[in-house]
Amino acid sequence: MEKEITKMRMFGKNIAKYRKEKHLTQNLLAEKLDVSREHLAKIETAKRGISINLLFKLSEVLNVPEKKFFDFE
Numbered sequence: 001m002e003k004e005i006t007k008m009r010m011f012g013k014n015i016a017k018y019r020k021e022k023h024l025t026q027n028l029l030a031e032k033l034d035v036s037r038e039h040l041a042k043i044e045t046a047k048r049g050i051s052i053n054l055l056f057k058l059s060e061v062l063n064v065p066e067k068k069f070f071d072f073e
Contacts, residue, residue: 008046010072016044018062018069032061 019029030040033054042048050058059066 005046007072008049011069012044012046014069014071015058018064022062029061033057
């Protein structure tokens, strides 16, 4: 179970990393994704999972391939 939680945290950190590289705040990215800032914050902090549809949209908005969010090295 701890391994899955660690991966979720790393996934969220990757989202935050790519968001910051694009100079986007959580508010701006949430608007582009049509979700609340709170929803995005929970995904970034591993308190909530992400739907596949939102993952695809996130990838498109940030112009980052989906698999990059799962790079835990």
